[in-house]
Amino acid sequence: MAGGRRPARRGRKAGEGERNEMSILRFLAKRLLLSIFVLFGLSVLIFTISRILPGDPVRMALGPRAPQWAVENMRKEMHLDRPIHIQYAYWLSGALRGDLGQSLVTRRPVSADIREFVPATLELAIFAGIIMAVFGVAMGAIAGRYRNRWVDNVIRVFSYVGIVTPSYVFAILFVLLFGYVLNLLPTIGRLSPWITRPPVLTGLVTIDSLVTGNFAALGDALLHLILPGVSLALGPLAQQARIARASISDNQNKDYIASARSFGIPGRVIMFKYLLKPSLIPTVSIMGLDFAGIIANAFLVELIFNWPGFSRYGIQAMLNKDLNAVAAVVMVLGLTFIIVNILVDLIVAWLDPRIRLGGERGK
Amino acid sequence: MKRIFALMLGVLLVGGLCAFGAGALRATFAWPTMIDPAVGSDFSSSSSLVNLYDSLVYPNTDGDPLQHVATSWEVSDDSLVWTFHLRDDVRFHDGSLLTAEDVKFSMDRMLTIGEGYGFLFVGRVADVRAIDDVTVQFILEEPFGPFLSTLYRLYVLNKDLVEANIRRPGPYGNWGDYGKSYLIDKDAGSGPYMVKEFRVEEELVMVKNPDYWIPLDPETPDELRFIGTTETATIRTMMARGELEISDQWQTTEALAALDGIPGVEIAAFSPGTMFYMMINNKIPPTDDIHFRRAMAYATDYETVITHIFPGAFQARGPVPQNLPGADPTVYQFHRDLDKAREELALSEYDPREHEVELHWIAEVPDEEKVALLFMSNMAEIGIRIRVVKVPWMSVVEEMGALETSPHIVTIFDSSHYPEAGSLIESRYHSNSAPTWEQNEWLLDDELDAAIEDAIATVDRAERFAKYGAIQQMIVEMCPTIFLFEQVEKHAYRADKIDWPTARGEVNPVMGYNLAARFIRILN
Numbered sequence: 001m002a003g004g005r006r007p008a009r010r011g012r013k014a015g016e017g018e019r020n021e022m023s024i025l026r027f028l029a030k031r032l033l034l035s036i037f038v039l040f041g042l043s044v045l046i047f048t049i050s051r052i053l054p055g056d057p058v059r060m061a062l063g064p065r066a067p068q069w070a071v072e073n074m075r076k077e078m079h080l081d082r083p084i085h086i087q088y089a090y091w092l093s094g095a096l097r098g099d100l101g102q103s104l105v106t107r108r109p110v111s112a113d114i115r116e117f118v119p120a121t122l123e124l125a126i127f128a129g130i131i132m133a134v135f136g137v138a139m140g141a142i143a144g145r146y147r148n149r150w151v152d153n154v155i156r157v158f159s160y161v162g163i164v165t166p167s168y169v170f171a172i173l174f175v176l177l178f179g180y181v182l183n184l185l186p187t188i189g190r191l192s193p194w195i196t197r198p199p200v201l202t203g204l205v206t207i208d209s210l211v212t213g214n215f216a217a218l219g220d221a222l223l224h225l226i227l228p229g230v231s232l233a234l235g236p237l238a239q240q241a242r243i244a245r246a247s248i249s250d251n252q253n254k255d256y257i258a259s260a261r262s263f264g265i266p267g268r269v270i271m272f273k274y275l276l277k278p279s280l281i282p283t284v285s286i287m288g289l290d291f292a293g294i295i296a297n298a299f300l301v302e303l304i305f306n307w308p309g310f311s312r313y314g315i316q317a318m319l320n321k322d323l324n325a326v327a328a329v330v331m332v333l334g335l336t337f338i339i340v341n342i343l344v345d346l347i348v349a350w351l352d353p354r355i356r357l358g359g360e361r362g363k
Numbered sequence: 364m365k366r367i368f369a370l371m372l373g374v375l376l377v378g379g380l381c382a383f384g385a386g387a388l389r390a391t392f393a394w395p396t397m398i399d400p401a402v403g404s405d406f407s408s409s410s411s412l413v414n415l416y417d418s419l420v421y422p423n424t425d426g427d428p429l430q431h432v433a434t435s436w437e438v439s440d441d442s443l444v445w446t447f448h449l450r451d452d453v454r455f456h457d458g459s460l461l462t463a464e465d466v467k468f469s470m471d472r473m474l475t476i477g478e479g480y481g482f483l484f485v486g487r488v489a490d491v492r493a494i495d496d497v498t499v500q501f502i503l504e505e506p507f508g509p510f511l512s513t514l515y516r517l518y519v520l521n522k523d524l525v526e527a528n529i530r531r532p533g534p535y536g537n538w539g540d541y542g543k544s545y546l547i548d549k550d551a552g553s554g555p556y557m558v559k560e561f562r563v564e565e566e567l568v569m570v571k572n573p574d575y576w577i578p579l580d581p582e583t584p585d586e587l588r589f590i591g592t593t594e595t596a597t598i599r600t601m602m603a604r605g606e607l608e609i610s611d612q613w614q615t616t617e618a619l620a621a622l623d624g625i626p627g628v629e630i631a632a633f634s635p636g637t638m639f640y641m642m643i644n645n646k647i648p649p650t651d652d653i654h655f656r657r658a659m660a661y662a663t664d665y666e667t668v669i670t671h672i673f674p675g676a677f678q679a680r681g682p683v684p685q686n687l688p689g690a691d692p693t694v695y696q697f698h699r700d701l702d703k704a705r706e707e708l709a710l711s712e713y714d715p716r717e718h719e720v721e722l723h724w725i726a727e728v729p730d731e732e733k734v735a736l737l738f739m740s741n742m743a744e745i746g747i748r749i750r751v752v753k754v755p756w757m758s759v760v761e762e763m764g765a766l767e768t769s770p771h772i773v774t775i776f777d778s779s780h781y782p783e784a785g786s787l788i789e790s791r792y793h794s795n796s797a798p799t800w801e802q803n804e805w806l807l808d809d810e811l812d813a814a815i816e817d818a819i820a821t822v823d824r825a826e827r828f829a830k831y832g833a834i835q836q837m838i839v840e841m842c843p844t845i846f847l848f849e850q851v852e853k854h855a856y857r858a859d860k861i862d863w864p865t866a867r868g869e870v871n872p873v874m875g876y877n878l879a880a881r882f883i884r885i886l887n
Contacts, residue, residue, distance in 0.1 A: 070481065316564070
């Protein structure tokens with residue numbers, strides 16, 4: 001009998017798996033479709049806002065003394081002499097072909113700027129994201145595990161300080177402490193001048209160095225990442241620690257944990273096998289936003305560490321009314337938020353099987 | 364983990380020790396930096412171009428033109444044809460010879476693109492002819508006395524190299540993009556330094572040209588690094604660690620004081636030829652009355668401005684900075700005298716109680732607010748009511764485009780286009796500049812216009828300068844502006860590591876030339 005039931009169970013499991021896969025595919029399709037609308041709306045919004053701001057971007061780019069015909073020529077070249085809806089049509093058709101126009105500040109194609117600057121910020125954000133995730137969850141878990149003990153109090157104070165302190169304050173403090181006073185760590189750029197740069201494969205210096213076996217560059221790049229990465233990570237890390245602690249504290253009082261304890265299962269096993277995974281759900285949900293926030297907020301940190309990144313590029317573009325660059329920066333940031341949020345939803349669904357993607361929860 | 368960290372630290376420290384020897388000069392700048400001679404014109408671009416390219420003539424510390432690529436020159440009797448004889452031994456960085464064709468190409472390119480320093484030549488240079496390999500002629504539209512001074516900004520490009528890298532199609536017809544995309548991060552010059560690496564918005568690295576046609580002192584820097592940051596904490600750290608020799612000029616007074624406290628660091632202060640004006644609208648009441656304007660000029664507290672708001676600055680004497688060639692040191696200098704101010708106000712046809720004077724200051728320059736508030740307080744002492752308005756720069760530019768929208772007073776920094784008094788006199792007070800941000804005065808004075816045109820058409824330098832002097836006297840008589848102060852540019856520098864002539868007082872009045880590295884020595 002038992003043998004006869006097994007295929008039925010397998011069949012049911014296979015059926016559930018297929019349903020899950022279908023659910024994920026439907027979810028992805030739906031989110032991607034929505035993303036197109038979001039990006040389209042975003043592009044219309046940013047395109048309009050950037051063009052109705054006061055000031056002539058071409059005059060700003062060419063300088064106050066450039067002859068008027070040179071200004072007119074560039075305006076024509078950039079289609080700025082046409083009505084705004086025609087300008088948008090030009091921009092959109094170019095963007096769909098991967099041509100985001102020319103930057104008024106760097107005078108290069110914006111797509112080339114993005115290719116150069118995005119990897120720098122991405123590398124920094126990934127590094128900061130790893131620090132945030134690993135230390136944030138670890139500190140939250142420790143604080144939750146030793147609730148109301150001294151270690152919890154220390155982490156709580158650290159978290160409050162981390163949450164209320166802007167990342168640029170940490171950046172300045174670190175530069176002064178580790179650069180000026182202790183002279184321990186590099187404070188500008190991605191690599192020291194005497195290090196041979198690895199060939200650009202991904203644009204991420206650490207990965208490119210690793211792939212090409214340039215370990216001197218790898219070590220140097222990691223050292224350069226420490227101060228800006230930690231500066232950026234501390235705020236979200238503190239937030240993660242608080243959320244993880246609250247979640248773990250909450251789950252610790254659940255019946256299933258009490259049941260596990262009553263069976264004599266060791267505390268470490270309970271923590272890693274039964275407690276941590278469900279407790280990570282709110283942490284991961286916020287982590288996605290935090291990661292996107294790191295990219296968006298990296299401007300001042302990039303400025304302080306002279307990090308040639310995308311956030312600094314974006315702010316420069318806005319200050320100089322670099323129209324095409326502004327539109328591109330906002331679109332890339334929008335896309336980043338969308339991708340990260342989709343990934344977070346997928347991870348949360350994996351962490352908690354009760355959650356069904358596409359609003360099927362509770363079925 | 365500890366081992367990995369120690370290894371990485373070791374790499375850093377050993378590398379740092381081995382890195383530069385004595386040969387690198389590192390300076391910070393506000394970016395962007397444009398190293399295309401037909402595009403760049405700001406401070407960092409000019410400082411880069413000076414090192415990468417050669418010009419026909421070179422300014423000395425008095426702003427006078429010295430022979431450089433051109434060994435001699437003559438002007439036709441009608442002052443329209445300028446003929447230059449070139450050296451025959453100047454080589455570009457690729458080893459090819461610099462010829463008259465390269466000079467013609469560089470000027471034609473400048474005139475066609477019209478960006479950067481193109482405004483100095485557009486409308487003035489009608490044609491360029493390469494007579495032979497070492498002779499080039501410029502034909503001007505009309506006589507222009509300071510032409511030699513504008514040629515400091517004609518940087519000679521390697522025609523063959525640029526032509527080989529033109530992208531077609533482009534915005535310049537047959538010339539495609541005229542090599543603009545190539546010259547974004549590469550040079551085509553013959554200067555004492557050449558581009559090694561250009562990382563946009565991060566760093567420009569240049570290395571010494573070993574075959575430069577002027578023998579370079581072995582103690583001049585082997586490498587130049589122009590770093591794109593002005594962040595105070597970063598600069599302080601770099602300077603203290605010996606990773607920076609010259610800071611940018613945008614450091615605050617407090618930051619400079621902190622830098623000055625680092626052993627070996629000193630502050631170089633010099634006048635870059637920039638003036639701070641309170642531009643008074645001479646066409647709307649009550650500031651259209653000369654006595655009203657004079658009353659304001661006498662009531663202004665110049666001393667407090669140069670002592671407390673812009674410490675180290677000099678009170679201005681007339682409309683042009685005193686270190687600018689052609690400046691007249693004898694023009695009347697207004698000073699604070701409340702009795703005289705009240706006398707002038709009594710002569711005015713306007714009752715100050717019936718008028719409010721609107722002063723616009725530039726939102727992006729916070730210290731201007733202090734000047735505006737001090738001025739408001741000064742004027743209150745003689746009964747003039749001032750309304751202080753903070754306005755973003757782009758809005759100021761727009762409102763100054765028409766007389767109807769120009770306010771009573773605007774506070775603005777301005778500097779000469781080329782190193783001569785005539786440049787500022789023309790751009791500030793000739794009617795042509797009235798609808799631009801360079802003139803809120805709206806003088807529209809035919810007599811003054813004629814005098815300015817006559818002066819800048821005069822080829823003889825002494826005669827031209829005498830005419831500049833007369834015009835400065837005329838302008839001060841009209842009191843169209845409150846000539847507040849001459850700005851002082853300050854850089855922190857490692858006096859224990861470099862010998863910088865500018866810091867010793869050998870200041871070049873042409874923007875960028877104080878960072879010409881061939882005159883800077885690295886001390887061992």
